[in-house]
Amino acid sequence: MYDWWNILIFGVIPVLTVAVIFIVKRKCLWTAPLISAVLAFITYMILLTPVTMVEIFHNNEWRGFLFLAVFMQLVITAVLTVAAYFAAYIFKQKRK
Numbered sequence: 001m002y003d004w005w006n007i008l009i010f011g012v013i014p015v016l017t018v019a020v021i022f023i024v025k026r027k028c029l030w031t032a033p034l035i036s037a038v039l040a041f042i043t044y045m046i047l048l049t050p051v052t053m054v055e056i057f058h059n060n061e062w063r064g065f066l067f068l069a070v071f072m073q074l075v076i077t078a079v080l081t082v083a084a085y086f087a088a089y090i091f092k093q094k095r096k
Helices: 003-024 026-047 053-058 060-095
Strands: none
Touching: 003 026, 003 060, 026 060, 053 060
16 A cells, blocks of 8 residues: 555655756755655655644654654665766766
């Protein structure tokens, strides 16, 4: 039931964020993990609308889940960002 949003948060959002920033402005690639984390947090808030924000941040289990999920998403995006920086370096070397 919830497989589609896991794919969205841990796959689509990080890949699209890094890809779009890589194509548009490579010098701002370092912002990809931050933008991706904000998008993931917004997505979680939309998906968890039956659960109020007060419940999420007052319940240790919900809070732990949310922070762990956003941290995992940050790590995934950081790894993709490093790979994009490496690809940019390779492209730059091939031009010279």
